Amino acid sequence: xxxxxxxxxxxxxxxxPPDQLARLQAQHEVTVADPRVPEQLAAFHAALGTAEGMIxxxxxxxxxxxxxAPRLKVISSVSxxxxxxxxxxxxxxxxxxxxxxxxxxxxTADTIFSLIMATSRRLxxxxxxxxxxxxxxxxxxxxxxxxxxxxxxxILGFGRIGQAVARRAALGFGMPVLYYRRSPLDVARELPxxxxxxxxxxxxxxxxxxxxxxxxxxxxxxxxxxxxVREFGLMKPGAIFINGxxxxxxxxxALLHALDHGTLRAAGLDVFAREPLPLDxxxxxxxxxxxxxxxxxxxxxxxxxxxxxxxxNLLSALAGKRPPAVFDFSTA
Ligand code: NAP
Numbered sequence: 001x002x003x004x005x006x007x008x009x010x011x012x013x014x015x016x017p018p019d020q021l022a023r024l025q026a027q028h029e030v031t032v033a034d035p036r037v038p039e040q041l042a043a044f045h046a047a048l049g050t051a052e053g054m055i056x057x058x059x060x061x062x063x064x065x066x067x068x069a070p071r072l073k074v075i076s077s078v079s080x081x082x083x084x085x086x087x088x089x090x091x092x093x094x095x096x097x098x099x100x101x102x103x104x105x106x107x108t109a110d111t112i113f114s115l116i117m118a119t120s121r122r123l124x125x126x127x128x129x130x131x132x133x134x135x136x137x138x139x140x141x142x143x144x145x146x147x148x149x150x151x152x153x154x155i156l157g158f159g160r161i162g163q164a165v166a167r168r169a170a171l172g173f174g175m176p177v178l179y180y181r182r183s184p185l186d187v188a189r190e191l192p193x194x195x196x197x198x199x200x201x202x203x204x205x206x207x208x209x210x211x212x213x214x215x216x217x218x219x220x221x222x223x224x225x226x227x228x229v230r231e232f233g234l235m236k237p238g239a240i241f242i243n244g245x246x247x248x249x250x251x252x253x254a255l256l257h258a259l260d261h262g263t264l265r266a267a268g269l270d271v272f273a274r275e276p277l278p279l280d281x282x283x284x285x286x287x288x289x290x291x292x293x294x295x296x297x298x299x300x301x302x303x304x305x306x307x308x309x310x311x312x313n314l315l316s317a318l319a320g321k322r323p324p325a326v327f328d329f330s331t332a
Contacts, residue, residue: 008318009071011047013056014078017304020311027315028053035059048072055314062086066093074323076314078306080104080160082327083219083246090329097327098313101160103305104297109164111296112214112244115268116153116169118290119240120212121145122266125287146238146265149173154210156180156203156226157217157245163191165214165244170197178206207234212242219246220332227251232258238265244296247272252283259288270296 010024012032024030031051033044036059048068054061057078066072066089074096075085082099090097118124122145129135129143153169155162158179169175177198184200185191191198207213213235217223227241227250235241241264243250252273258264269283270292283289297303313323 008052009047009050010053010055010314010318011044011051013044013054013059016055016078016311017307020307023311023315024055028318053314053318055310058084060084060086061090063089066090066095074098074314074317076310076317076323077327078310081218081246082332083248087329087332096317096323097329098310098317098323098325099327100306100309100313101325103309104302105160105164107299107302108161108244108296109168111270111292111298112161112165112216112242113168115242115244115270115290115292116212116214116240117148119242119266119268120148120151124290146240148175148212150175151211152176152178152209154178154180154201154206154213156206156213156215157223158185158198158200159216159218161244162214162216163194165216166191166194166198170194178210180206203231204234207231208236210239211236212240214242215245215249217245217249218332219248223249225249225251227254229254229257232262232264235262235264237263240264240266240268242268244270247275252281256282256286259286264288266290268292270294 008028010028010030012021012030014034031043031047033040033047035041035044045068050071051069052071053074054072055076055078061075061084063086072095076098078100080099080101082097085097126143153175155165155177158181162179166177166179170177171193178201179198180201180203187195187198232254255267259267266288268290271294272283275294277284277291283291297306309325313325316323
């Protein structure tokens with residue numbers, strides 16, 4: 001039997017929804033092997049040897065791994081963040097990287113705003129108060145929260161998701177927004193609905209002025225460890241810190257110090273330096289921390305939309321066409 005050259009070897013390294021897997025299988029020879037599942041690790045390494053395309057997420061792909069994949073042409077990440085991929089290694093080999101911008105923007109902004117609400121109004125703590133049968137009389141000041149509306153929000157990383165958070169804050173909650181990014185926006189032209197409501201602000205000034213600081217930056221060499229002792233020390237007394245981007249942007253020891261010995265009121269965290277969060281991490285049960293299991297984009301609708309876009313990216317690339325969402329290495 002002669003093999004059909006248009007059918008390429010594809011390695012799926014994280015589970016895809018059945019309809020998207022079927023799209024791939026209709027056109028290509030597909031191996032599904034998740035390297036995080038011990039029983040599938042050998043199959044993953046074996047498939048690397050012939051794979052021309054890979055699709056998945058949340059697994060580091062570096063120089064060493066790429067040496068095992070001599071025929072690889074394209075990686076389609078089911079994520080917008082590309083911090084798991086050693087970008088110079090991909091660039092050196094001319095391997096295309098695709099990702100899923102846009103389709104998860106509003107859902108991730110919802111998650112970040114949920115953390116703002118939860119930390120300010122102490123929602124988890126107070127829900128547990130009811131659940132545990134401690135609501136035996138009207139609550140007093142010791143359980144009051146803090147208003148969100150009208151507070152100043154500082155957003156670190158003002159791209160798609162940061163701007164979606166800003167719309168919620170400025171238009172829905174009357175919050176003045178300060179934002180930090182390397183290139184200021186022409187708000188009148190690019191975000192007219194936020195004209196007069198968002199202000200480009202240097203990092204130190206933003207930290208000193210914001211009541212709530214939310215991180216929505218990509219993880220890169222420049223942003224790794226960005227929030228350290230000095231930065232938490234600059235934050236306003238009683239401020240709230242939110243991380244909806246990547247755990248490694250924050251030095252967790254510095255965050256813990258600010259929670260235990262500084263004036264930080266609370267932290268809302270969707271992401272951590274190590275995930276799943278180790279059981280012995282002090283952040284897991286810290287009374288001032290609301291911790292989520294990396295659910296930024298985790299809704300039925302959005303995870304499916306991400307899988308559809310990632311599958312379309314891979315199919316286009318393997319067909320020699322321009323995929324809808326190629327990651328631009330020059331923006332890293
Ligand atoms: P984006 O549109 O590319 O926005 C990134 C923003 O960060 C831009 O405004 C960029 O502006 C700024 N930036 C990049 N590097 C910077 C630096 N060194 N210093 C200051 N600003 C910098 O990305 P997005 O779609 O909003 O996603 C942002 C990140 O959110 C992703 O990379 C991902 O890690 C994270 N995320 C997390 C979840 C979750 O589940 N929690 C879900 C989705 C995304 P300049 O280039 O002008 O600096």
